[in-house]
Amino acid sequence: MAYTVPKLKDFSAAALDKAAEKLLAALERESAEITAEADWKTFRDRWMARKNGVLTQLNDLWLKAAPKDAKRDVGQKVNELKRQVEDAIEAAQKKSGGAPLSRLESDRVDISLPGIPRKIGAEHPVIKTMNEIVSVFRNLGYSVQEGPVVETDYYNFEALNFPLNHPARDTQDTLFIAGQESKPQSERLLLRTHTSPVQIRTMEKIKPPIRIVIPGKVHRNDPPDASHSPMFHQVEGLAVDTNITFGDLKGTLDHAMKALFGSSVKTHFRPSFFPFTEPSAEMMVSCFICGGSGRRGSEGCRPCKQTGWIEILGCGMVDPNVFEFVKDNGYDSRKVSGFAFGMGPDRIALLKYGVDDLQLFFQNDIRFLRQFA
Numbered sequence: 041m042a043y044t045v046p047k048l049k050d051f052s053a054a055a056l057d058k059a060a061e062k063l064l065a066a067l068e069r070e071s072a073e074i075t076a077e078a079d080w081k082t083f084r085d086r087w088m089a090r091k092n093g094v095l096t097q098l099n100d101l102w103l104k105a106a107p108k109d110a111k112r113d114v115g116q117k118v119n120e121l122k123r124q125v126e127d128a129i130e131a132a133q134k135k136s137g138g139a140p141l142s143r144l145e146s147d148r149v150d151i152s153l154p155g156i157p158r159k160i161g162a163e164h165p166v167i168k169t170m171n172e173i174v175s176v177f178r179n180l181g182y183s184v185q186e187g188p189v190v191e192t193d194y195y196n197f198e199a200l201n202f203p204l205n206h207p208a209r210d211t212q213d214t215l216f217i218a219g220q221e222s223k224p225q226s227e228r229l230l231l232r233t234h235t236s237p238v239q240i241r242t243m244e245k246i247k248p249p250i251r252i253v254i255p256g257k258v259h260r261n262d263p264p265d266a267s268h269s270p271m272f273h274q275v276e277g278l279a280v281d282t283n284i285t286f287g288d289l290k291g292t293l294d295h296a297m298k299a300l301f302g303s304s305v306k307t308h309f310r311p312s313f314f315p316f317t318e319p320s321a322e323m324m325v326s327c328f329i330c331g332g333s334g335r336r337g338s339e340g341c342r343p344c345k346q347t348g349w350i351e352i353l354g355c356g357m358v359d360p361n362v363f364e365f366v367k368d369n370g371y372d373s374r375k376v377s378g379f380a381f382g383m384g385p386d387r388i389a390l391l392k393y394g395v396d397d398l399q400l401f402f403q404n405d406i407r408f409l410r411q412f413a
């Protein structure tokens with residue numbers, strides 16, 4: 041009669057040993073009867089098959105059925121028996137001259153299965169736009185500089201020719217860091233309202249001539265709506281050398297706009313004011329949505345408010361008062377001159393991709409962002 045695993049009533053060590061002995065005797069008897077490979081396979085399946093093999097029954101009838109306090113001993117016994125069964129099967133296989141080791145077979149890793157795909161993500165549309173702007177200027181020989189988002193009053197205002205208590209500071213809707221009152225004004229911390237402080241930080245470090253672009257985050261106390269956000273981005277530019285003129289400013293920015301928006305866009309400068317540039321200007325580009333006509337078919341063009349022009353950046357010639365703050369590093373306003381500009385990549389991305397709500401860029405809804413991947 042073929043061996044079957046008995047249900048145990050008694051889980052004591054002695055009873056276990058006795059039951060194990062019977063099992064091992066059966067194992068020996070059956071393996072001794074093996075002569076051909078086919079016998080071995082039957083033998084293997086009888087003992088090792090997941091479904092109803094002797095080992096599986098051992099698990100179910102002995103281990104699982106064991107009372108709590110006997111579980112540990114039964115577990116050890118079952119494991120020991122498992123090893124003995126596996127060894128017997130291996131030995132029997134060699135004897136029968138059979139196929140590759142069953143354990144190798146079952147442990148095999150199928151390397152032809154496809155791997156687990158890793159999603160690598162994609163550039164955010166604003167970052168993508170910033171990188172495009174930066175690379176236009178890198179191609180002109182500009183290098184990239186960065187600076188801290190938490191900035192001092194000195195770099196954000198004072199050294200940019202915003203005198204203390206000057207009303208020009210009010211235009212910047214500044215978010216101040218709390219608890220700074222005990223410090224001198226110039227050391228008090230705030231969230232930078234523009235990337236212009238990095239102009240000063242860079243001129244302190246690097247002697248003229250310099251040509252740099254400064255991408256980064258800025259903050260202003262603007263409630264969020266379709267075209268405003270308390271956090272947004274800027275790309276700043278600064279070129280200082282001997283004999284830099286407003287003509288260089290116009291030529292450089294005109295080239296950059298054509299590189300960004302297509303060779304047919306036109307640029308237009310109109311006077312403006314910034315404390316750190318003199319003269320200052322706002323630059324417009326001809327609307328690349330309607331081609332400058334202000335109309336789209338029978339309707340007015342919305343992005344340019346039917347004017348045919350889109351305001352894209354602020355710029356100007358570096359004010360000599362700014363050079364005063366870095367004159368010890370070679371910025372003598374009688375010898376060098378420069379231009380600076382700052383633009384908002386968030387707005388440019390809105391226009392470029394025809395998105396009508398700035399908030400979509402910052403809500404991180406994957407369904408929105410995926411469209412730019």
Ligand code: PHE
Nearest residue numbers: 234236354355356380381382
């Ligand atoms: N910093 C200015 C702003 O944020 C932009 C600007 C930069 C203007 C450089 C002139 C020169 O509005």
